[in-house]
Amino acid sequence: xxxxTQAQTEIxxxxxxxxxxxxxxxTRDTTYYLFWYKQPPSGELVFLIRRNxxxxxxxxxxxxxxxxxxxxxxxxxxxTASQVVDSAVYFCALSEHNAGNMLTFGxxxxxxxxx
Amino acid sequence: xxxxxQTPKFQVLKTGQSMTLQxxxxxxxxxxxxYRQDPGMGLRLIHYSVGAGITxxxxxxxxxxxSRSTTEDFPLRLLSAAPSQTSVYFCASSYGGRSYExxxxxxxxxxxx
Numbered sequence: 001x002x003x004x005t006q007a008q009t010e011i012x013x014x015x016x017x018x019x020x021x022x023x024x025x026x027t028r029d030t031t032y033y034l035f036w037y038k039q040p041p042s043g044e045l046v047f048l049i050r051r052n053x054x055x056x057x058x059x060x061x062x063x064x065x066x067x068x069x070x071x072x073x074x075x076x077x078x079x080t081a082s083q084v085v086d087s088a089v090y091f092c093a094l095s096e097h098n099a100g101n102m103l104t105f106g107x108x109x110x111x112x113x114x115x
Numbered sequence: 116x117x118x119x120x121q122t123p124k125f126q127v128l129k130t131g132q133s134m135t136l137q138x139x140x141x142x143x144x145x146x147x148x149x150y151r152q153d154p155g156m157g158l159r160l161i162h163y164s165v166g167a168g169i170t171x172x173x174x175x176x177x178x179x180x181x182s183r184s185t186t187e188d189f190p191l192r193l194l195s196a197a198p199s200q201t202s203v204y205f206c207a208s209s210y211g212g213r214s215y216e217x218x219x220x221x222x223x224x225x226x227x228x
């Protein structure tokens with residue numbers, strides 16, 4: 001069965017600090033997909049990134065970067081030089097290729113960036 | 116494009132009442148799904164559909180029904196509301212199912228008293 005763990009329930013940083021959000025997953029499938037979504041205080045869910053299990057290249061998009069490591073079953077998300085607008089709940093999610101259309105979310109990490 | 120729309124935004128029900136949460140998308144996506152979001156538990160899949168006329172259960176389907184008569188619409192029915200169904204409900208659609216990013220609606224906050 002697939003499982004996603006986001007051990008950090010809440011993180012508080014001061015603006016301009018770097019912060020890393022951890023995501024650890026469990027799967028028996030060799031083909032799977034990993035996602036990060038952002039939920040700002042307004043409540044909507046915004047897609048950030050998708051990774052498939054065969055692509056271990058790290059990704060950078062502006063201040064955001066993702067570190068995918070199959071050896072440790074982790075898909076961590078780093079925000080460099082955090083800003084107040086980064087304050088949100090961030091969800092990591094996993095979908096196994098052989099699990100029908102199930103998408104399993106972690107419990108989320110609430111990030112608070114203080115000015 | 117309106118994307119994914121949901122109505123209503125807020126709803127209060129009494130235990131035992133039934134209601135339908137509406138969801139529509141205008142992106143011609145085949146795959147649609149319903150999630151509930153409870154504090155500390157992330158989002159959990161209730162039901163999903165891979166196309167008109169095809170639906171299947173997710174992780175927490177009990178107490179909910181769905182149907183998909185058109186590509187655009189995917190309503191979620193609560194048959195007999197219970198306080199345990201108090202939650203925020205999100206509808207989502209995607210181009211190709213589980214391996215593609217989901218586009219989420221704004222959510223419906225439901226309270227059952």
